[in-house]
Amino acid sequence: xxxxxxxxxxxxxxxxxxxxxxxxxxxxxxxxxxxxxxxxxxxxxxxxxxxxxxxxxxxxxxxxxxxxxxxxxxxxxxxxxxxxxxxxxxxxxxxxxxxxxxxxxxxxxxxxxxxxxxxxxxxxxxxxxxxxxxxxxxxxxxxxxxxxxxxxxxxxxxxxxxxxxxxxxxxxxxxxxxxxxxxxxxxxxxxxxxxxxxxxxxxxxxxxxxxxxxxxxxxxxxxxxxxxxxxxxxxxx
Numbered sequence: 001x002x003x004x005x006x007x008x009x010x011x012x013x014x015x016x017x018x019x020x021x022x023x024x025x026x027x028x029x030x031x032x033x034x035x036x037x038x039x040x041x042x043x044x045x046x047x048x049x050x051x052x053x054x055x056x057x058x059x060x061x062x063x064x065x066x067x068x069x070x071x072x073x074x075x076x077x078x079x080x081x082x083x084x085x086x087x088x089x090x091x092x093x094x095x096x097x098x099x100x101x102x103x104x105x106x107x108x109x110x111x112x113x114x115x116x117x118x119x120x121x122x123x124x125x126x127x128x129x130x131x132x133x134x135x136x137x138x139x140x141x142x143x144x145x146x147x148x149x150x151x152x153x154x155x156x157x158x159x160x161x162x163x164x165x166x167x168x169x170x171x172x173x174x175x176x177x178x179x180x181x182x183x184x185x186x187x188x189x190x191x192x193x194x195x196x197x198x199x200x201x202x203x204x205x206x207x208x209x210x211x212x213x214x215x216x217x218x219x220x221x222x223x224x225x226x227x228x229x230x231x232x233x234x235x236x237x
Contacts, residue, residue, distance in 0.1 A: 001026050003139040004041045004051060005132060006065065017041075017051065020060035027061055042141035043067055071141045075100040075235055076187040078163055081227070082109040082194035086119040088224045090130050095224065097134025097144050099231050105163070107149045109202060111194040117150055156205045164189035169211040172230055173203055174220055177213035183236045190234065192226060 004027065010017040019027070031039060033053045041063065042048035047070060051063035083106045084092050096104060108117070120126060127146050135141060149155040168188040170181075174197055191198075191206055198206070203213060216229055231237070 001030070001136045002040065003048065003136050003141075004039055004063075005136055005141065006041055006043045006051075008043075015064055015066070016054070017063050017065055018060050019063070024059075024061050028056065033061075039063065040139065041065055041067070042071070042139070045142055047071070048139065048141055072100060072139065074102045074142060075231065076185060077101050077231070077235070078103045078105070078167065078189045080105045080107060080160070080163075080189065080191040081223075082107055082192065082198070083112045083116050084223050085113075085195065086116060086121050088222070089119070089121055092224045092227060093127065093130035093146075094134035094137065095228050097131040097140070098138035099228060099237070100138070100140065101231070102142060102144045104144055104146045105149055105155070106146060107155055108152045109194050110152075110199045111196050122148065152202060153205065156202075156209060160189075160206075160209050164209060164211070169209065170214050170234070171198065171203060171206045171211040172215070172226065173197055173213040174215050177215040180214045180216045180230070180233045183234060185236060188234065190230065192223065192230065195223060 004023055006017055010019055012018055027033065027039065033039060033056065035053050035055060038050040038052050040048070041051040047067040049065060049067035049069055051065045054062040054064050079096065079101050081104060131144055135143070166187065168184065168186050170188065171191040172193065191211060193202070207213065216226070216233060221229060
């Protein structure tokens with residue numbers, strides 16, 4: 001946890017917070033601060049800053065906070081991601097949040113098993129939990145938005161054209177694709193398929209929406225690895 005993420009419910013007045021949950025146990029066991037020391041803090045969807053330790057006991061910590069630094073700049077990206085396998089979704093969501101993506105669409109695909117959509121990990125509180133871990137890791141405060149779309153064709157035909165309008169639209173595809181373009185800060189929409197990639201029909205539907213197929217080399221990566229590699233290649237991080 002490289003940043004203690006604060007919530008409005010933590011504040012007892014304008015500058016004082018009391019923390020007594022998971023964050024407190026992490027602070028006490030890992031940071032082990034003394035009164036007068038400062039920690040890096042940030043208000044969810046707000047500024048970052050410092051928290052001076054006023055007191056620390058067995059049940060809670062009290063901080064005096066100064067929030068005067070903006071959140072890191074977000075990636076200019078809308079990410080379209082075929083729903084990952086549940087056991088890799090946690091780490092994938094954490095990575096996406098840590099790298100600064102703020103708009104995510106989890107979509108269906110032919111190679112996405114139907115059972116994935118009934119995973120308890122798709123509950124809003126479970127998704128939020130993983131995103132928070134990613135924000136804490138990266139020192140970010142702005143919560144990404146996650147949209148679930150269970151039907152591929154209606155999403156691509158009815159929503160995707162407006163989502164990707166006026167952006168660099170790319171679909172990661174390991175076959176019959178162009179090399180990954182150079183890093184750029186221009187607004188982009190990136191579609192990443194499931195394990196095994198999008199099927200040919202899905203790639204064609206994406207191309208009809210103006211997406212260009214790209215690859216990152218001969219090696220076929222798992223989704224949890226492909227996501228950070230693609231973002232690092234496409235944007236000047």
